[in-house]
Amino acid sequence: MIKIRDTQNFIYNRKLVVDLIKKSNIDKNDIIIEIGPGKGIITNELAVRVKRIYGIEYDVHLYEELKSRFLNVENVEIIYGDFLEFNLLEKYKYKVFSNIPYNITAKILLKLTSFSNPPEDIYIIIQEEAARKYAGNPYNRESMRSLLLKPYFEFKIIHRFRKTDFTPVPKVNSVFLHIKKRKNILIDENSSDLYNNFIAYIFSSSGNNLKEKTKNIFSFKQLKRLSQDIGFQITDSPVNLSFEKWLKIFQYFITGVSTDKQKLIYNAYAKLLNEQSKIDKRNRNFKY
Numbered sequence: 001m002i003k004i005r006d007t008q009n010f011i012y013n014r015k016l017v018v019d020l021i022k023k024s025n026i027d028k029n030d031i032i033i034e035i036g037p038g039k040g041i042i043t044n045e046l047a048v049r050v051k052r053i054y055g056i057e058y059d060v061h062l063y064e065e066l067k068s069r070f071l072n073v074e075n076v077e078i079i080y081g082d083f084l085e086f087n088l089l090e091k092y093k094y095k096v097f098s099n100i101p102y103n104i105t106a107k108i109l110l111k112l113t114s115f116s117n118p119p120e121d122i123y124i125i126i127q128e129e130a131a132r133k134y135a136g137n138p139y140n141r142e143s144m145r146s147l148l149l150k151p152y153f154e155f156k157i158i159h160r161f162r163k164t165d166f167t168p169v170p171k172v173n174s175v176f177l178h179i180k181k182r183k184n185i186l187i188d189e190n191s192s193d194l195y196n197n198f199i200a201y202i203f204s205s206s207g208n209n210l211k212e213k214t215k216n217i218f219s220f221k222q223l224k225r226l227s228q229d230i231g232f233q234i235t236d237s238p239v240n241l242s243f244e245k246w247l248k249i250f251q252y253f254i255t256g257v258s259t260d261k262q263k264l265i266y267n268a269y270a271k272l273l274n275e276q277s278k279i280d281k282r283n284r285n286f287k288y
């Protein structure tokens with residue numbers, strides 16, 4: 001059973017925080033959301049470098065301490081509560097800078113990246129394995145998550161930590177991940193639902209390779225042709241193809257496949273989110 005204490009691996013070196021901020025593009029015009037300020041080591045350094053910070057802390061004792069520490073700091077607002085329940089900013093551009101609680105990584109990133117006004121930049125300290133999954137190629141093979149997000153965001157690991165940079169020392173490795181909102185998204189806005197459905201369909205349909213997974217949406221002839229034109233094997237696993245190749249396959253799906261076949265994928269993304277939330281409910285063991 002996960003307790004809030006288990007989410008608390010604090011940074012204790014002020015110089016490390018300053019270095020991380022220097023590696024970011026954050027400046028005095030920025031509005032920052034910090035998830036879990038903890039004892040305020042990041043908040044304190046951000047406060048003198050940015051326009052405004054909203055720090056959302058779910059540990060009531062830490063919240064009380066933060067509240068009194070930043071009482072007279074005008075550009076810092078400390079809010080008590082669960083970040084997952086917090087309303088993101090609808091009208092302003094903002095960035096996220098946080099050493100996140102690792103147990104809710106997927107929920108934090110789903111919330112931030114699916115919001116109608118997502119952050120311009122997300123700088124997070126995150127478990128290395130999760131960062132590699134989200135960033136996909138060149139750090140790892142692509143994943144469903146990396147492929148779903150890459151039309152809208154770019155990923156870069158900009159620092160690797162030592163485990164001893166945190167106290168208590170965590171069991172897992174951590175990195176500093178930059179997720180940057182693209183200025184120009186890589187798929188037509190009208191096709192974004194179809195793209196989500198397409199990727200979700202490929203990853204949730206039965207079979208291990210492209211030939212098996214696409215058998216209801218592409219004819220053998222179509223897939224063979226695509227594999228020659230784009231450069232892949234029909235026996236490849238979906239994770240072995242780069243995002244750029246998946247974009248090309250998707251473009252063909254929009255233009256070269258009949259509407260009847262396109263309809264087969266229509267609910268795939270909603271179904272996936274629904275199944276994910278059922279799993280989350282079964283695993284709801286995060287007690288405070």
Ligand SMILES: C[S@@+](CC[C@H](N)C(=O)[O-])C[C@H]1O[C@@H](n2cnc3c(N)ncnc32)[C@H](O)[C@@H]1O
Binds near residue numbers: 008057083098
């Ligand atoms: C990894 S610690 C980082 C603390 C501090 N920022 C630092 O770097 O030393 C994660 C912080 O998130 C807080 N936290 C855990 N779950 C949270 C949630 N759902 N919403 C907001 N804060 C949460 C924890 O209490 C803790 O302070």
